[in-house]
Amino acid sequence: MIRLNKTAALPAVGMTGFETPLGEEENAILQTVHRFAREVLRPVGRELDRMTPEQVIAPGSPYWAAVFESAKLGLDPQLIAQFPPEVAVRIESLIGEELGWGDSGLAVSLGAATMPLTMAQSLGNQELIDMCTGKVGCWMNTQPDRGSDAAILYREELSDGGRQPIGNVTAKVGADEIVINGQSSAWVSNGSVAQVALAYMAADYGDGFYGSGEHGAFTNGIGLILPLNLPGISRGKPLDKIGQRSLPQGEIYFDNVRVPKRFAIALKDEYLGNLASTWSFAGTHMCQVFVGVARAAFELALAYCHERKQGGALLIEHQMTQLRVGEMLRRLEMARAIARRSLAFARLSPQSHPYATAQAKVSVTEEAMKIAHEAFQLFGANGTTREFPIEKLFRDVRSALIEDGENYILTSRLGVLASRLYQDGWGRE
Numbered sequence: 001m002i003r004l005n006k007t008a009a010l011p012a013v014g015m016t017g018f019e020t021p022l023g024e025e026e027n028a029i030l031q032t033v034h035r036f037a038r039e040v041l042r043p044v045g046r047e048l049d050r051m052t053p054e055q056v057i058a059p060g061s062p063y064w065a066a067v068f069e070s071a072k073l074g075l076d077p078q079l080i081a082q083f084p085p086e087v088a089v090r091i092e093s094l095i096g097e098e099l100g101w102g103d104s105g106l107a108v109s110l111g112a113a114t115m116p117l118t119m120a121q122s123l124g125n126q127e128l129i130d131m132c133t134g135k136v137g138c139w140m141n142t143q144p145d146r147g148s149d150a151a152i153l154y155r156e157e158l159s160d161g162g163r164q165p166i167g168n169v170t171a172k173v174g175a176d177e178i179v180i181n182g183q184s185s186a187w188v189s190n191g192s193v194a195q196v197a198l199a200y201m202a203a204d205y206g207d208g209f210y211g212s213g214e215h216g217a218f219t220n221g222i223g224l225i226l227p228l229n230l231p232g233i234s235r236g237k238p239l240d241k242i243g244q245r246s247l248p249q250g251e252i253y254f255d256n257v258r259v260p261k262r263f264a265i266a267l268k269d270e271y272l273g274n275l276a277s278t279w280s281f282a283g284t285h286m287c288q289v290f291v292g293v294a295r296a297a298f299e300l301a302l303a304y305c306h307e308r309k310q311g312g313a314l315l316i317e318h319q320m321t322q323l324r325v326g327e328m329l330r331r332l333e334m335a336r337a338i339a340r341r342s343l344a345f346a347r348l349s350p351q352s353h354p355y356a357t358a359q360a361k362v363s364v365t366e367e368a369m370k371i372a373h374e375a376f377q378l379f380g381a382n383g384t385t386r387e388f389p390i391e392k393l394f395r396d397v398r399s400a401l402i403e404d405g406e407n408y409i410l411t412s413r414l415g416v417l418a419s420r421l422y423q424d425g426w427g428r429e
């Protein structure tokens, strides 16, 4: 049946675009998180953007106020999980988008902060849950010599004869104790402030770092939840960078750090599956966050086109500008659709996969980059000044093309996955 409208009135549109009607609870959550994004994340994010990395993490910095205020929102994932699955997915997406709309650096920081606790809850390990509750967490996976190589799943991802590097932080696994040495990359989100880490690294179980047979090119690994106040742990200088400056990043150093073996969450045989699960879960947050950034850029440009006059008319009155605005909105709707589909797949599919999550991260961040670029261009020379916030969004989104996996690498891994699926019978029906 055709849904008949009496007039060609404007469509029923919400903050999140061409959205089907939200339920009462969804709407209440959206309004609460939007208020938090508008009143806390956005102003704090802009303030932190102008500060040095040292000032960002100093006691009394607005960064800590944002962390404190976010805890008061009470957005416990376990509460959201009580909604019917499809509703829970939309709520999670709405929350992520609003946080990103407020400030992507803080949105990523708040997401990373919960990762050790989420893992502990997924395992149902009460000791680890207690260790992580109320703490700022991080996800420590990459190292200086193990960036794209930190999370390799299939042999085809290495060149002929190539091996996954051992990396710069390693574990020696004993009967009751694990000893960790080395350093993480400087890119670990929250690395300079985190109190607990969900950490993955190469491990020697007494038979060397490399596996055997089919896994001969891969390092053995271990996943752990670590309190970051253990003797032998220290931090690098907080990282200075072009975008997401509100997100504290920095190295974590390990000097003969002794950890009880019961803090391990994935030993040798479970390592890759656990790492893949974490990645397929966490990457979905990136997608929603950068839809929010894309929306923020679109809204800024739309408003500017209704203020700025050139060629005898407002920018929006020129046909070419209408085309450019339409193109941005089309890309925004597309990014949101991809972000939500991949989130639903990650949460509801019986077998999620990090490359399925990652392909969405690539698409969303590429679209967000195009939108931020076009918005920047619509601002003319004004866009290049620090007086107008579009330049910050442009810088923030640029980092996202590398964050959580570099986009070319993630796309080529999707190709490997397609081939593996084909060999398994998929695509031949």
Ligand SMILES: Cc1cc2nc3c(=O)[nH]c(=O)nc-3n(C[C@H](O)[C@H](O)[C@H](O)COP(=O)(O)OP(=O)(O)OC[C@H]3O[C@@H](n4cnc5c(N)ncnc54)[C@H](O)[C@@H]3O)c2cc1C
Binding pocket: 112, 139, 140, 141, 142, 143, 144, 146, 147, 148, 149, 157, 185, 187, 188, 189, 190, 244, 399, 400, 402, 403, 404, 405, 406, 408, 409
């Ligand atoms: C804002 C931000 C937040 C981050 N947060 C975290 C975090 O919380 N935790 C964490 O552990 N890490 C984090 N990272 C690190 C991130 O995951 C890595 O930067 C990313 O995986 C890429 O690694 P790399 O920077 O070492 O680049 P490299 O792997 O050195 O890649 C450099 C270039 O070489 C290309 N390249 C690499 N390998 C190959 C190959 N086999 N074949 C062909 N080309 C190749 C890539 O396409 C890329 O263009 C973060 C990074 C950023 C920017």
